[in-house]
Amino acid sequence: MHLEQRPQKLQWVSDIDITFTEQDAREVHYPHIDALVIKINYGSTQLWQVLVDNGSAIDIIYYDAFKKMRFSDNDLKPAITLLYGFTSDSIMPRSMIELIVNVRTYPRVSMVMTQFLVVDCLFAFNTILGRPIL
Numbered sequence: 001m002h003l004e005q006r007p008q009k010l011q012w013v014s015d016i017d018i019t020f021t022e023q024d025a026r027e028v029h030y031p032h033i034d035a036l037v038i039k040i041n042y043g044s045t046q047l048w049q050v051l052v053d054n055g056s057a058i059d060i061i062y063y064d065a066f067k068k069m070r071f072s073d074n075d076l077k078p079a080i081t082l083l084y085g086f087t088s089d090s091i092m093p094r095s096m097i098e099l100i101v102n103v104r105t106y107p108r109v110s111m112v113m114t115q116f117l118v119v120d121c122l123f124a125f126n127t128i129l130g131r132p133i134l
């Protein structure tokens with residue numbers, strides 16, 4: 001067995017604000033319970049239908065989206081944890097992957113290395129960004 005000491009994690013601090021204008025609010029009916037759905041860059045790939053969920057304890061990428069990004073299963077690492085939903089049902093993730101997430105608002109760019117659990121099931125979104133990245 002060969003052990004190596006992990007390099008110290010760098011903490012990224014971002015001063016990017018997310019702001020909304022009156023124009024953004026035109027299509028919103030109040031009171032509302034609309035989901036925040038965005039597009040985001042993973043490395044050089046732009047992915048649409050990304051659900052922002054500040055109630056989620058993990059970040060998830062769905063396997064169909066993973067394949068569309070032209071990654072290989074060789075890029076995946078084992079995941080040894082179950083995911084539990086609101087109804088206490090559980091699902092075993094296929095694996096996990098670390099991706100660089102680019103949050104771009106020119107001229108500011110923030111890049112964050114993020115661990116995603118890869119889940120192989122159908123879902124309306126490609127990714128869920130939870131509390132770890134927020």
